[in-house]
Amino acid sequence: MLLEVQDLHVFYGKIEAIKGISFNVNEGEIVSLIGANGAGKTTTMRTISGVRPVAQGRILFEGQDITNMAPHDRVKLGICQAPEGRGIFPGMTVRENLDMGTYIRGYKSATKAADMEHVISLFPRLGERISQMGGTLSGGEQQMLAIGRALMSRPRLMLLDEPSMGLAPMLIAQIFSIVKQINSEGISVLMVEQNATQALKTAHRGYVLETGYVMKTGTGADLLVDPAVRAAYLGG
Amino acid sequence: MSLTESFRRRTAPQLHVGNKFRSLPKSARWSIGAIIIAACYFTPYWPDVPVLGWIVDTPGTSFENVLTDQIMMFILVALGLNVVVGFAGLLDLGYVGFYAVGAYTTAVMTSGQFSWPWIAAMPLSILMAMIAGVVLGTPTLRLRGDYLAIVTLGFGEIIRITANNSDWLGGPRGINKIARPPSFGPFEFSVLNAKPYWYLGFTVILIVIFVLTRLENSRVGRAWAAVREDEDAAELMGVNTFKFKLWAFAIGAAIGGLAGALYASKVGFVNPDNFQLQLSILFLAAVVLGGTGSMYGVIMGGILVAWIPERFRGFDTRRYFVFGVVLVLVMVFRPQGIIPRRTAAAGISGKEESE
Numbered sequence: 001m002l003l004e005v006q007d008l009h010v011f012y013g014k015i016e017a018i019k020g021i022s023f024n025v026n027e028g029e030i031v032s033l034i035g036a037n038g039a040g041k042t043t044t045m046r047t048i049s050g051v052r053p054v055a056q057g058r059i060l061f062e063g064q065d066i067t068n069m070a071p072h073d074r075v076k077l078g079i080c081q082a083p084e085g086r087g088i089f090p091g092m093t094v095r096e097n098l099d100m101g102t103y104i105r106g107y108k109s110a111t112k113a114a115d116m117e118h119v120i121s122l123f124p125r126l127g128e129r130i131s132q133m134g135g136t137l138s139g140g141e142q143q144m145l146a147i148g149r150a151l152m153s154r155p156r157l158m159l160l161d162e163p164s165m166g167l168a169p170m171l172i173a174q175i176f177s178i179v180k181q182i183n184s185e186g187i188s189v190l191m192v193e194q195n196a197t198q199a200l201k202t203a204h205r206g207y208v209l210e211t212g213y214v215m216k217t218g219t220g221a222d223l224l225v226d227p228a229v230r231a232a233y234l235g236g
Numbered sequence: 237m238s239l240t241e242s243f244r245r246r247t248a249p250q251l252h253v254g255n256k257f258r259s260l261p262k263s264a265r266w267s268i269g270a271i272i273i274a275a276c277y278f279t280p281y282w283p284d285v286p287v288l289g290w291i292v293d294t295p296g297t298s299f300e301n302v303l304t305d306q307i308m309m310f311i312l313v314a315l316g317l318n319v320v321v322g323f324a325g326l327l328d329l330g331y332v333g334f335y336a337v338g339a340y341t342t343a344v345m346t347s348g349q350f351s352w353p354w355i356a357a358m359p360l361s362i363l364m365a366m367i368a369g370v371v372l373g374t375p376t377l378r379l380r381g382d383y384l385a386i387v388t389l390g391f392g393e394i395i396r397i398t399a400n401n402s403d404w405l406g407g408p409r410g411i412n413k414i415a416r417p418p419s420f421g422p423f424e425f426s427v428l429n430a431k432p433y434w435y436l437g438f439t440v441i442l443i444v445i446f447v448l449t450r451l452e453n454s455r456v457g458r459a460w461a462a463v464r465e466d467e468d469a470a471e472l473m474g475v476n477t478f479k480f481k482l483w484a485f486a487i488g489a490a491i492g493g494l495a496g497a498l499y500a501s502k503v504g505f506v507n508p509d510n511f512q513l514q515l516s517i518l519f520l521a522a523v524v525l526g527g528t529g530s531m532y533g534v535i536m537g538g539i540l541v542a543w544i545p546e547r548f549r550g551f552d553t554r555r556y557f558v559f560g561v562v563l564v565l566v567m568v569f570r571p572q573g574i575i576p577r578r579t580a581a582a583g584i585s586g587k588e589e590s591e
């Protein structure tokens with residue numbers, strides 16, 4: 001098991017945002033967490049990447065307890081997040097943004113050129129904009145850059161927070177097909193999405209979150225046809 | 237098109253001077269650099285040059301002393317503060333505190349009971365300022381933006397008030413008889429001749445520029461840039477943001493301490509009034525005016541902030557009005573600073589756009 005979350009509780013001040021959820025990601029899987037606003041999806045992601053502290057419960061990565069590990073050390077283990085709202089470096093060029101992805105392997109990593117070529121083959125658009133400032137890119141391009149930058153770190157597990165947020169339908173389809181491609185190259189993916197249909201179609205397994213609890217779990221295909229899930233998240 | 241807009245456009249091509257310079261062959265770059273450096277070593281003689289002399293002249297005060305007591309210090313301080321504010325994006329309103337720690341360390345160690353030689357007091361002053369940076373930074377760098385600014389502002393005041401109330405620091409009277417740098421060969425460090433201080437100070441400035449350029453273009457500089465752009469994203473890319481913020485604070489403080497130590501040994505006398513809050517604000521003005529994050533920009537900013545009030549000393553108290561007008565004009569026509577950082581020149585200003 002690559003990632004195992006056990007009975008996780010997370011607070012914002014006195015408000016308990018995550019009330020004891022457990023889930024796991026196996027090697028080579030795409031797992032989706034779906035749910036409405038306020039279900040705790042983004043909080044869960046931020047807790048796994050280490051930006052939010054854990055009140056109770058454990059997070060294991062390949063059996064190692066990383067519950068209290070600093071975020072930058074988790075990146076070294078192979079957990080890399082493409083943050084919600086893109087979170088790219090607006091004042092750096094696309095190339096410099098991608099360079100930051102290889103930061104953990106040293107500034108002059110030998111494989112950097114090859115990695116960059118690979119990312120650009122996935123997102124040709126980034127190649128066209130390579131010397132442009134990150135902040136001047138469109139929303140979709142910024143999302144591609146955030147995913148590309150995370151890929152540059154050669155993660156074992158990629159965390160995608162709302163990859164489709166604010167994007168046109170065409171782009172959404174493209175992003176999800178790239179997620180599948182990344183996964184086929186051996187990278188496990190944990191994804192948080194409001195676009196439940198697309199997320200469940202792409203994922204091997206899914207978890208439905210509701211106000212801090214896991215309400216349901218199953219394969220992506222099963223959840224897609226589940227009447228309760230359909231009624232709540234897929235528009236009947 | 238408004239007046240300011242058209243002026244901005246007309247001055248925009250100047251931004252490419254740096255790129256043109258970089259595209260020259262190496263031999264040409266080295267010779268131009270050598271000529272500029274040589275010309276700067278002769279700055280104390282500039283008032284004797286026709287035209288240039290009239291421009292740089294500081295009526296009523298000795299240009300030499302303005303150069304060493306004001307301009308030199310402001311260049312060093314601007315370079316140091318730029319590491320904190322420009323490279324790492326941390327707002328520090330108490331930078332004068334580190335300057336004071338450096339100055340007082342040299343003062344205490346070389347005068348009175350200790351009587352250390354100047355050369356031994358210098359490294360200790362830098363080290364003490366650096367320690368002050370770490371001591372201040374460790375608890376406070378968890379804060380961000382305005383909160384950090386307020387805490388650092390308090391720090392600057394604490395140092396000054398502590399000096400004012402400590403007998404071993406001379407209290408309000410301060411400390412005098414601070415050691416001068418040792419004279420050697422033709423360079424005699426005395427009250428009457430400020431030139432050797434400039435030769436020493438400018439050499440120190442060159443060394444600081446060299447070290448900071450290497451740092452900026454290293455993995456450390458890249459980490460600072462990431463922290464400045466988006467601290468959370470930097471952490472998610474594996475940057476130990478706290479460590480690098482602390483380093484920026486410590487290195488910035490060390491340079492501030494160095495400037496203070498040089499100041500103390502030039503003037504030979506320090507008291508708490510030398511380290512008013514106003515100085516912190518002027519330091520920050522130098523950085524912002526010159527171009528936050530751009531080393532040659534902040535040098536220009538430091539020179540202007542130090543020199544303008546002295547150039548217009550003839551205007552008596554109204555010289556601060558001239559100073560204010562110049563500040564406003566620069567901010568209207570060059571809002572990113574006189575020589576902006578490359579990304580700022582492109583019209584993207586880090587955090588503002590991402591929030």
